[in-house]
Amino acid sequence: QKEVEQNSGPLSVPEGAIASLNCTYSDRGSQSFFWYRQYSGKSPELIMSIYSNGDKEDGRFTAQLNKASQYVSLLIRDSQPSDSATYLCAVTPRGGSTLGRLYFGRGTQLTVWP
Amino acid sequence: EAGVVQSPRYKIIEKKQPVAFWCNPISGHNTLYWYRQNLGQGPELLIRYENEEAVDDSQLPKDRFSAERLKGVDSTLKIQPAELGDSAVYLCASSFRGNTIYFGEGSWLTVV
Numbered sequence: 001q002k003e004v005e006q007n008s009g010p011l012s013v014p015e016g017a018i019a020s021l022n023c024t025y026s027d028r029g030s031q032s033f034f035w036y037r038q039y040s041g042k043s044p045e046l047i048m049s050i051y052s053n054g055d056k057e058d059g060r061f062t063a064q065l066n067k068a069s070q071y072v073s074l075l076i077r078d079s080q081p082s083d084s085a086t087y088l089c090a091v092t093p094r095g096g097s098t099l100g101r102l103y104f105g106r107g108t109q110l111t112v113w114p
Numbered sequence: 115e116a117g118v119v120q121s122p123r124y125k126i127i128e129k130k131q132p133v134a135f136w137c138n139p140i141s142g143h144n145t146l147y148w149y150r151q152n153l154g155q156g157p158e159l160l161i162r163y164e165n166e167e168a169v170d171d172s173q174l175p176k177d178r179f180s181a182e183r184l185k186g187v188d189s190t191l192k193i194q195p196a197e198l199g200d201s202a203v204y205l206c207a208s209s210f211r212g213n214t215i216y217f218g219e220g221s222w223l224t225v226v
Contacts, residue, residue, distance in 0.1 A: 004156070043205055043217040044157065057218060088156050102147075103171055104156030 003027075006089050006105035013112055021087050021108050026070070029094030033065055035074045036088040038107065044088055048074060067084040075099040086110070116140070118218035120206050124188065126224045132194035134146040138186070139208030146183055147215065148191050149205040157205055157217075196225045 003026040013019045021035075032051055037045035050056045050063040050072065060073040072091075076083055086107040095103065119138040127133050132216050139146050149157035160179065162170040165186040174181065178197070183189040193200055203220040 003205060008154070043220050046216070052169065090156070101162060102157075103160050104158070106156050110178070 004005040004089055004103050004105040006087075008028055009109040010058045011108055011110045013079050013110070015056050015079060015111075015112055017079050017083060018080045018091050019083065019110055019112070021074040021076075021089075021110065023074075023085055023089030023105055024070055025072070025091045025103075027091070027093055027103075028067075028070060030070075030091040031094055032092040033063070033072045034092075034102070035061075035063060035072075036104075037090055038086045040085075055109075065106060076110075079110075081112050083114055084111050118206055118216055120204075120210050120218040120221050122221060123219060124222045124224075125182075126226060127196055127224050129198055130193065130195040133196055133223060134190055134192045135204050135223075136178040137191070137206030137218060139206070140212070140216055141191075141209050143208035144186065145209045145211065145215075145218075146189050147209075148181060148189070149207060151205055151216075151220070153202075160191070160204075190216045193223075197224075198225050201225045207211045 003070045005024045036046040037047050044053045048063040050065045056063045060077045064073045089105040090102045090108045121136050122157045122159045146163040148160040151157040161174045161181050163183045164181050181191045201224050204220050205217050207214045207218045
């Protein structure tokens with residue numbers, strides 16, 4: 001069983017603050033890590049991917065990966081009301097028959113209030 | 115470039131009735147996925163195709179669910195007969211050789 005755990009929230013931050021979203025995974029062999037954003041009633045949209053330990057920045061988004069701790073996080077700087085959505089953490093396993101399969105957490109609901 | 119296209123977007127059926135969902139992946143994407151997302155949960159993989167071959171269908175409830183991907187392009191997911199617990203969003207997704215996965219808008223199923 002490959003589990004991906006996220007706090008379901010809701011997480012509420014004021015506009016302009018930093019939102020911090022966390023995710024842990026059980027399969028130590030997991031290779032690829034993704035953050036998807038899902039607006040209510042819409043499909044998941046990829047916003048960040050990370051494959052090696054450390055930080056990866058893209059605009060206001062920073063993904064952080066610590067494979068030793070089996071932990072991945074997403075920081076959103078200067079949060080905007082338009083960032084209000086559910087954020088899904090997803091991982092892919094080491095390989096074999098499950099190569100290419102994404103395992104998702106249940107998502108963290110983020111609300112950014114003006 | 116067109117994204118992943120799914121139809122119908124919404125479907126309400128009575129239990130024990132059949133239902134089918136259709137998916138057209140992004141042009142050139144050889145990998146196609148069907149995911150199911152229950153309310154408040156993350157998507158769960160039902161089946162994954164590499165071209166026309168189903169390479170990962172361990173999570174597909176084969177007693178009532180079936181899928182096909184003829185000619186390695188479009189795909190159809192069928193449920194027969196539907197049960198109340200099948201109410202969910204059925205997401206089709208595609209990728210090129212297992213790289214970045216792009217989702218369609220989903221087909222929302224309500225079984226009453």
